[in-house]
Amino acid sequence: MTPSLEETLRSAIRTIPDYPKPGILFRDITTLLGNARAFRRAVDELVHPWAGSKIDKIAGIEARGFILGGAVAHQLSAGFVPIRKKGKLPHETVRVAYSLEYGLDEMEMHRDGVLPGEKVILVDDLIATGGTAEGAVRLIRQMGGEIVAACFVIDLPDLGGRRKLEALDVPVRTLVSFEGH
Ligand code: AMP
Numbered sequence: 001m002t003p004s005l006e007e008t009l010r011s012a013i014r015t016i017p018d019y020p021k022p023g024i025l026f027r028d029i030t031t032l033l034g035n036a037r038a039f040r041r042a043v044d045e046l047v048h049p050w051a052g053s054k055i056d057k058i059a060g061i062e063a064r065g066f067i068l069g070g071a072v073a074h075q076l077s078a079g080f081v082p083i084r085k086k087g088k089l090p091h092e093t094v095r096v097a098y099s100l101e102y103g104l105d106e107m108e109m110h111r112d113g114v115l116p117g118e119k120v121i122l123v124d125d126l127i128a129t130g131g132t133a134e135g136a137v138r139l140i141r142q143m144g145g146e147i148v149a150a151c152f153v154i155d156l157p158d159l160g161g162r163r164k165l166e167a168l169d170v171p172v173r174t175l176v177s178f179e180g181h
């Protein structure tokens with residue numbers, strides 16, 4: 001029997017306990033990326049609802065969002081725009097502070113990365129508290145971009161990130177969920 005999408009993806013994701021800190025179960029997607037079938041299925045499923053629609057840009061969050069976002073952009077014939085930690089982008093940027101588990105950090109996008117009215121899909125590997133994705137949504141909207149959706153391979157539903165994005169009127173697509181942190 002062909003394994004379901006959820007089984008294919010779940011079994012391709014490696015879990016590393018106590019990384020980077022005690023108590024965290026790190027969901028490592030390098031094993032999924034290294035598995036040709038799982039990688040292709042993940043990208044195909046992420047883009048599925050928008051196949052054939054006109055999407056201008058895929059915004060990927062550093063760093064794993066770059067890998068998935070590049071593949072998604074190719075599949076949808078869209079451009080790709082990187083969202084990076086502060087100080088990494090060479091041209092003029094817009095910047096936003098976002099909340100991490102402990103404290104704040106800042107992320108940036110090139111000022112001309114998204115043009116007013118462009119339709120944008122946000123991509124990252126995983127949504128936990130949603131603080132990172134919320135910061136990215138604010139940056140894209142600041143540029144006048146229209147967020148069509150945010151897509152993640154993994155959801156940690158106990159941390160509430162999906163609800164946080166939906167409260168900002170951002171439709172959320174995720175493929176596999178894991179309980180707990
Ligand atoms: P958050 O802002 O809390 O939604 O965290 C999402 C960001 O942190 C994503 O870029 C994830 O790659 C990373 N992240 C958070 N928790 C985990 C986890 N348990 N395993 C792997 N990556 C994580």
